Amino acid sequence: MLFQPTAGIGGLPGWLVLQRTETRQREVFERSPVIERDVDYFRENISKALTAKDLVSDRRLLTVALGAFGLGDEINKKAFVEKILDEGTENSDAFANRLNEPRFKALADAFGYGNIQGGSSVLLESFREDMIARFKVREFDRAVGEGDNDMRLALNFRREISELVDPDTTEKTAWFQIMGQQPLREVLATAFNLAPSVAQLSIDRQQEIFADRARSLLGSSDPAQFDDPEVVDEMLRRFFLMRQVESGPSPATPGYGALILLQSQSLGASAIENLLLSQI
Template identity: 40%
Template sequence: MSFAPVLPMGGLAGWGFLKRTQETQAAAFTRQASVQREEAYFRDRIASVETAEDLVNDPRLLRVALSAFGLEADVNNRYFIRKVLEDGTTSDTALANRLADKRYLEFATAFRLHKGGVPRTGLTGFADGILSQWKTRSFETAVGSKDETYRLALNAERELAALAQKDMSNDARWFTVMGNTPLRKVFETALALPPSFGALDIDRQLAVFKEKAAAAFGSSEIAQFEAPEKMEALVRRYLLRADQAAAPATSPALMLLQAARR
């Protein structure tokens, strides 16, 4: 795909520009001939996929399917993906249930290609849903080719909005965050957690995430990020701290962050 997002500046100013132009730029992305070709191919063939083997043996279908869940890096890991799909999601020993990254669980649930199951690939609206996710995430990936922090910020906005709507406890929402690699990175960066943090006991990690979030945003509830001002505060902290990690001590981003602390 040849789309090049327009990002004339970095940092918070660049983020503001991206948000103002996001709808227009995303529309330009989906109008590309390459995107339209992949969409037509997926629509034409996905209903014929009845097994995990069918899907992994078609690289074009598999790339779109994986990219819809942010898992495009696994497109060549065909045995692994086949195992994720064939195990399904109902057993505690299923691979998707044992992986920390719950995007694999979402992927397996969406396609339902486990042995003995009834595939969802032929259902009315299935292709529409997967392609919508694919185009959204592919646009984010294109943005990430210019600035990875913006990709993660866009992903966080989308994922947290969806997570806030789910009928689950706050702890379950935090565990979902902790099991979503891109989303976890945003929180770890925004809350200034060290690289060694992931080695802690899982319950201790949960407690620290909640404590840090309450201190930074006034509440430990994930649902708070449904409010635009809280989402903006999270993204702002994330972008400033990401800039701080990559910039010299006299950078404007670091000065802004230090001023915010005071």
């Protein structure tokens, strides 16, 4: 039986609960028989997958390999995944380098099947254990998301956003990388209270809007600030509060009576947002 991690409640209160109970819940989840079986099988057999074809031909190995990069939904696209792995990442024209999804490049680079320098990593113990650790983390996130996808988005944002921070990358390029990852983009677009229509604008104009909104709310347009845990916490706080504004308050919402009064007076979402922010 697979342990089902949960926050118990939704929204910002649920996120705070999840953070307080996360360590214990992860420990229990990782001891679930299903997870242990997948991990043990991968640990014992990944060294036999000497080619990309070997890997995609073994569904149990592929489950962990794709799950380690949050790509579990691609499990049935064997030819697609094999092509990504076979071509590696060293050639600028490699398939993984031409895709908009950076996780495919990370997958191909990690396994190294198509790379001349270094070659395949499957015989390395350090590689095997790194893939297992990644798989456990992302499987926990996926399981949390089955109950509340906003919690999964928040866990992913907290982990992934700082990994995109590169001092050698320009601000504009960094924003493009962030906007190119839909889960990260969704969190920021919600936290920034951006209209869905923004996605229909040119990519350059979208980048300007994201940067301007960051400058307005955080005092800087530089994505490097997401390396600061306090900034990440603030973005997640705003994400959950704006989700609450979108879905409307419940009797459990702090300041519920005042919120109802504000709504009855036809005050906008910004007034409601400000009240919510004052209650936390």
